[in-house]
Each structure stands twice: as C-alpha cells, then as structure tokens.
Amino acid sequence: xxxxxxxxxxxxxxxxxxSWADAKATLxxxxxxxxxxxxxxxxxxxxxxxxxxxxxxFAGTAAAPTKIICGNKAAQPPTTPATSAVIATTGNxxxxxxxxxxxxxxxxxxxxxxxxxxxxxxxxxxxSNASSLSFFEACTFKLSSTGASxxxxxxxxxxxCRTEVINCSFQFSSTSQSIQVQSTNAVRIAGGSIVAGTVPxxxxxxxxxxxxxxxxxxxxxxxxxxxxxxxxxxxVKFVMRNCKLPASWTGxxxxxxxxxxxxxxxxxxxxxxxxxHYRRATQFGTMQDETTIVRSGGANDxxxxxxxxxxxxxxxxxxxxxxxxPEFVVYVPPSMVGVSRTATIEFVHDSATALKDTxxxxxxxYLGTSGAPLGALADDRGGLLSSGxxxxxxxxxxxxxxxxxPNKQKCVVTFTPQEEGYVHLRMRLAKASYTAYVDPVVxxx
Amino acid sequence: VQVxxxxxxxxxxxxxxxxxxxxxxxxxxxxxxxxxxxxxxxSLIDPTAVADNFARQMEADAAREAQxxx
Numbered sequence: 001x002x003x004x005x006x007x008x009x010x011x012x013x014x015x016x017x018x019s020w021a022d023a024k025a026t027l028x029x030x031x032x033x034x035x036x037x038x039x040x041x042x043x044x045x046x047x048x049x050x051x052x053x054x055x056x057x058f059a060g061t062a063a064a065p066t067k068i069i070c071g072n073k074a075a076q077p078p079t080t081p082a083t084s085a086v087i088a089t090t091g092n093x094x095x096x097x098x099x100x101x102x103x104x105x106x107x108x109x110x111x112x113x114x115x116x117x118x119x120x121x122x123x124x125x126x127x128s129n130a131s132s133l134s135f136f137e138a139c140t141f142k143l144s145s146t147g148a149s150x151x152x153x154x155x156x157x158x159x160x161c162r163t164e165v166i167n168c169s170f171q172f173s174s175t176s177q178s179i180q181v182q183s184t185n186a187v188r189i190a191g192g193s194i195v196a197g198t199v200p201x202x203x204x205x206x207x208x209x210x211x212x213x214x215x216x217x218x219x220x221x222x223x224x225x226x227x228x229x230x231x232x233x234x235x236v237k238f239v240m241r242n243c244k245l246p247a248s249w250t251g252x253x254x255x256x257x258x259x260x261x262x263x264x265x266x267x268x269x270x271x272x273x274x275x276x277h278y279r280r281a282t283q284f285g286t287m288q289d290e291t292t293i294v295r296s297g298g299a300n301d302x303x304x305x306x307x308x309x310x311x312x313x314x315x316x317x318x319x320x321x322x323x324x325x326p327e328f329v330v331y332v333p334p335s336m337v338g339v340s341r342t343a344t345i346e347f348v349h350d351s352a353t354a355l356k357d358t359x360x361x362x363x364x365x366y367l368g369t370s371g372a373p374l375g376a377l378a379d380d381r382g383g384l385l386s387s388g389x390x391x392x393x394x395x396x397x398x399x400x401x402x403x404x405x406p407n408k409q410k411c412v413v414t415f416t417p418q419e420e421g422y423v424h425l426r427m428r429l430a431k432a433s434y435t436a437y438v439d440p441v442v443x444x445x
Numbered sequence: 446v447q448v449x450x451x452x453x454x455x456x457x458x459x460x461x462x463x464x465x466x467x468x469x470x471x472x473x474x475x476x477x478x479x480x481x482x483x484x485x486x487x488s489l490i491d492p493t494a495v496a497d498n499f500a501r502q503m504e505a506d507a508a509r510e511a512q513x514x515x
Contacts, residue, residue, distance in 0.1 A: 201505075202506065225498055304460050
C-alpha cells in the first residue's frame with residue numbers, strides 16, 4: 001500500500017520510515033520496503049555516504065509512480081521543498097544507479113547524487129536503466145570520481161527509457177567525462193547548467209538511436225574549445241535550442257561526421273546576445289547561419305538579415321544523398337486553393353557555372369488532396385537519369401562579399417494546393433563538397 | 446585516426462564583426478575533415494592553436510569511440 005516514507009541520515013535503518021522520528025537512515029533502507037505509489041520524503045539535512053556502489057530500483061508504476069522529494073523536515077509531511085540532501089558514494093569504482101522497475105515511473109526532486117569521491121576508476125551516475133520514465137527536478141549530478149570513463153549516463157544500453165531533467169546541474173572531475181545518452185533513449189534537458197570547474201571537452205556522448213532535446217541549458221562555464229559532441233553513431237536526433245555557449249566558442253556541434261541518418265541541430269545558441277544562430281550537421285554536410293552574404297529583403301529576425309550557408313561534404317550525391325536544409329514552412333490561405341502556385345527560394349553561390357536541378361533543388365509537401373489531409377510532393381529536381389538543367393537565374397539582390405563569381409539563382413516549385421494549410425519545403429544540396437547560400441524566405445505566388 | 450596536418454582560413458566579418466573560421470584537417474586515412482566554427486572575435490583567439498587543439502581532440506575522441514561506449 002502506498003505510504004509516505006521518511007529518510008533522514010539522523011534516523012536508523014532499524015526504523016520503519018513512517019515519520020521523521022521513525023526515519024530510515026539510508027535510501028537503501030527505504031528501497032528495501034518501498035511499494036508502488038510511495039512518496040519518499042528526504043530531509044533537507046540528509047547526507048549519506050556509502051563506500052560501495054549503490055543501486056536503487058524503485059517500485060513506481062504509471063498508475064502509482066514513486067516520488068522522491070527533498071523537503072524541510074520542520075513539517076511532517078514537509079511543506080517546503082529543499083535541494084540540499086546528498087547521496088554519495090566514496091569508493092574508487094562506486095557508481096550510483098537510479099532505476100525504476102520496467103515500465104515504471106519515478107520522480108526525484110532536490111537531491112545531489114555524488115559518485116566516486118577520490119577515485120580515478122569508473123564510477124558513474126546511471127539514471128533510469130530499465131524501460132521506464134524518470135523525471136529529475138532541481139537535482140545535482142556530481143562526478144567526484146576523476147576517472148576518465150566515469151559519466152552521467154541516461155538509460156541502459158538498448159533499453160528504451162525516457163528521462164526528463166529539469167533545472168539540474170551537472171558537475172565533472174575530468175575533461176574526458178561527459179553526459180552519455182545510451183542507445184534507444186530519449187532525453188530532455190530543460191534548464192540547468194554545467195557547473196564551473198573541471199568541465200568536459202565534449203559535453204555529450206551519444207549512442208545509436210538516441211533522441212535528445214536540450215533547451216535553456218547553460219554551457220557558458222565550459223571551455224571555449226568544448227565540443228557539444230563528437231559522434232559518428234547513427235539515427236541520432238539531437239536538438240539544442242536557446243542555450244548559452246562559452247565565450248569565444250571555437251568548438252563544434254558535432255566534431256565528427258554524423259552517422260547514418262543522424263541529424264544534429266542547434267537553434268538560437270550563442271555566447272553573445274543574438275537570436276538567429278542556427279547550425280545543422282548530417283552525414284552529408286553542415287549548415288549554419290550567415291549574416292554577410294544575405295539577400296536584400298531576405299530573412300530577418302527583426303534586427304539582423306541572415307541566410308543559411310549549406311556546405312555539402314564529399315559524400316553528397318544525387319538523388320538520395322543530399323544535404324537537407326531544415327524545413328521552411330509557409331501557409332497557404334483558402335484564397336490560394338485550387339489554382340497552380342509557385343514557391344520560390346533564392347540562393348547564391350560562388351561559381352560562373354550555374355547549379356543544376358540535379359545538384360540543388362527544392363522539395364515541397366503541400367496539401368494536394370481535396371477532402372483529406374493527404375500531402376503531396378512537388379519539387380524542381382532534375383530527372384533521375386538526366387544530366388540536369390540549370391536552375392533559374394535570379395535578379396535578386398545579394399550582398400556577396402568575398403565571392404569571386406557570385407551566381408544568383410532560384411528554385412521554383414509548382415504545385416496546386418487542394419486545401420488550405422501549411423506547405424513544408426526544404427532545399428536539398430546534392431553536389432559534393434559544395435557551398436551555397438540560401439534565403440529561407442519562401443515566396444508563394 | 447591521426448591528423449597529419451591542419452590549416453585554416455578566416456572568413457569575412459559577419460554582421461556583428463565576428464567571423465567564421467574554416468579548418469581543414471588532413472587525416473591519415475586520406476580523408477580531409479572540414480569544419481567551421483564561430484562566429485568568433487578572432488582577436489581573442491589563436492586560430493592556429495585552435496586548429497591544433499581540435500586535431501588532438503579529434504584523435505582522442507576517435508580513439509575513445511573505437512573502444513565503444515554503449
């Protein structure tokens with residue numbers, strides 16, 4: 001039966017854990033008796049330290065999750081949350097594993113998990129290593145271990161977990177340590193920071209099929225050379241947005257070439273007060289914002305006009321291995337339905353030779369079926385077995401500082417929308433090792 | 446992976462005066478790894494040292510990845 005449980009290092013594991021006066025002294029003592037639906041109150045003065053590794057498996061389920069909440073023990077149950085309780089391990093190889101039963105759910109508030117004090121072997125903090133949902137709020141994950149292989153790890157290998165981390169701090173003791181996301185895991189880090197001191201050279205280590213959203217996360221304490229990751233694994237979806245980067249940041253979003261199907265994106269992250277920065281890395285190249293080579297009247301965040309620089313790598317190839325831009329979305333109102341329309345995207349590149357429709361083209365998904373929300377594909381791609389034709393030349397006005405042979409062109413996609421709604425477009429650059437600047441403003445006429 | 450040589454090129458100033466820096470790293474596999482970082486105030490950094498540091502880090506990351514992490 002679900003019960004309130006009480007944890008206070010001033011208590012004893014011989015107690016029943018039913019009140020502050022009857023509190024268990026260790027989380028292991030609580031874990032031995034917890035049942036589904038328990039709320040475990042942790043005294044704000046609680047501080048336990050164990051030489052050996054500790055591994056907890058909480059009993060929470062979707063219908064009756066486990067809640068672990070640090071609170072001020074002046075009241076029973078506490079009425080004021082706190083963030084001062086500490087659970088530490090001191091052994092050279094003593095990690096902390098914070099798990100829940102398969103398909104279980106656990107919520108944790110206000111704890112510091114501190115692994116491997118003084119050790120230089122592997123002592124990791126492992127969060128949610130069964131197929132489960134785990135939530136952490138206002139917690140600190142601290143690797144006191146100086147072992148290069150120690151890590152703050154989300155999930156077990158190839159075990160699907162979802163972990164959400166809200167306003168938590170990450171603290172490291174070796175530049176080789178990192179936040180590691182295991183394969184088939186989904187993670188959201190919202191708010192919080194990497195604590196100043198010894199900071200990782202690469203903030204994240206990824207494994208196949210990991211899905212990560214990082215938002216509002218402060219990385220400004222990291223070294224200017226810090227890479228977000230260096231990862232060649234496949235099927236990763238990594239998104240960072242609205243994050244603060246180190247001053248004079250010289251690192252990379254991904255310091256390796258992303259693996260098969262992996263997409264890495266960074267929206268509006270900077271050390272300076274800007275709001276237009278964008279980065280993207282895929283197996284076939286990279287993209288980033290550009291504020292010098294821009295189209296007059298082009299995309300603007302209200303202050304700064306910008307374009308996107310698309311730089312394919314040697315692996316880009318027609319027709320199926322292009323560097324894709326992010327989607328550009330435009331609304332088609334009822335007044336535009338049922339009549340042939342054109343969507344135009346302007347671009348410029350540095351060559352007297354025009355880009356062909358087998359080298360760079362636009363693709364649009366529009367609502368092409370009357371009476372159903374069934375999308376249809378339109379593009380201005382060249383024929384599969386053709387040698388390609390030059391994309392249309394353009395008279396648009398671009399600033400082309402630094403270019404020798406600026407060549408202004410445009411992609412034009414013709415389509416007939418059958419329903420009002422959104423058209424999703426993207427540019428696809430298939431010419432290998434080539435750079436083009438794209439204005440993300442889509443003109444529909 | 447070993448980085449045999451590295452070079453860089455500083456780009457044109459962006460709207461706020463900062464610049465992108467393009468690096469090329471020649472690998473012992475025959476491939477050339479390219480990256481672009483910034484925008485950054487290049488008066489505050491040493492692009493040669495940045496390129497060298499990145500090359501060493503790339504070698505270390507590759508060695509670690511080869512060991513497997515999952």
